[in-house]
Amino acid sequence: MFIKPEWRQQFDEEGFLVLEQIIEPPVIAQARAELEKLVDQQAARLLKEGKIKSLFKDEGLETRIYSLFSNCIDEAPKSFRRELHLPGFYGFFFHKQLLDVVELVIGSEIRLYPNYTVRPKLPDWEGTRIWWHQDGGYTHYVHTDKSIKSNDVEDLRMLNVWSPLVPARELNGCMQFVPGSHKLGVVPHVSRRYYLEIIDPKYTALFDNAISIELNPGDVVLFSNLLFHQGLPNRSKTVRWNLDWRYQDGQQPTLRKEQGHIARSESCPSRAVQTADEWAKLHFS
Numbered sequence: 001m002f003i004k005p006e007w008r009q010q011f012d013e014e015g016f017l018v019l020e021q022i023i024e025p026p027v028i029a030q031a032r033a034e035l036e037k038l039v040d041q042q043a044a045r046l047l048k049e050g051k052i053k054s055l056f057k058d059e060g061l062e063t064r065i066y067s068l069f070s071n072c073i074d075e076a077p078k079s080f081r082r083e084l085h086l087p088g089f090y091g092f093f094f095h096k097q098l099l100d101v102v103e104l105v106i107g108s109e110i111r112l113y114p115n116y117t118v119r120p121k122l123p124d125w126e127g128t129r130i131w132w133h134q135d136g137g138y139t140h141y142v143h144t145d146k147s148i149k150s151n152d153v154e155d156l157r158m159l160n161v162w163s164p165l166v167p168a169r170e171l172n173g174c175m176q177f178v179p180g181s182h183k184l185g186v187v188p189h190v191s192r193r194y195y196l197e198i199i200d201p202k203y204t205a206l207f208d209n210a211i212s213i214e215l216n217p218g219d220v221v222l223f224s225n226l227l228f229h230q231g232l233p234n235r236s237k238t239v240r241w242n243l244d245w246r247y248q249d250g251q252q253p254t255l256r257k258e259q260g261h262i263a264r265s266e267s268c269p270s271r272a273v274q275t276a277d278e279w280a281k282l283h284f285s
């Protein structure tokens, strides 16, 4: 892939950068295959617990998990995280061309931050609406003892990555961004039932400038950990699957007890996770 030097400036100005069709179909197929197995495990568990009578084996990734949990929707997984140490996810998290672009923004010591997720955004369920927030707001509020200051979060050289496994549109709950909002630093968030939310009118007025980030499988959006964004509710009949993950300057602290995993290191290349099998042997840590 040809890297455009202006991408860095675009990212700095807008707080995000869309890369169309950067992830190859076999990489997507491998991740989908792993997710099909994870959904299969959920089905087996629900059957064992007597919560379902059918395994819905004839349904595909787009609907099966929704059918499985239709009678106990509050128990449906909102995300998979610890489960992602499987070979089929290596191609996303350690994608060479993607890391080349990431390097433009955070330099050549790159850590996969200990916050990597697959979200099955289920239709018609309040737990799938992700309120307006900054990811840096979570980094800040996760520390209830307030040992982490906003400045610590603002100093992090970190960026977020989001990629859909099915077309993501407004109807099925794509993300929305407020371009340029990353320049405001970490703003106050309040705790809602499932997520944090920005509610201060000083900032909510900016939501009028929101744009929808509609993407296709293979596309990736990189965005600042300080960018205001939300995940719309899924008003379709199918599941909106995506991966989201973060990279950080590997020389900085994570501000979490977990240290993540090195994705690229110019100073010591062998520190980086080298293969899908190595990734599968590691843990969320």
Ligand SMILES: O=C(O)CCC(=O)C(=O)O
Pocket: 119, 121, 130, 135, 160, 162, 173, 174, 175, 229, 230, 231, 232, 242, 244
């Ligand atoms: O997937 C979504 O709808 C929102 C995801 C999000 O807010 C995030 O990745 O920080």
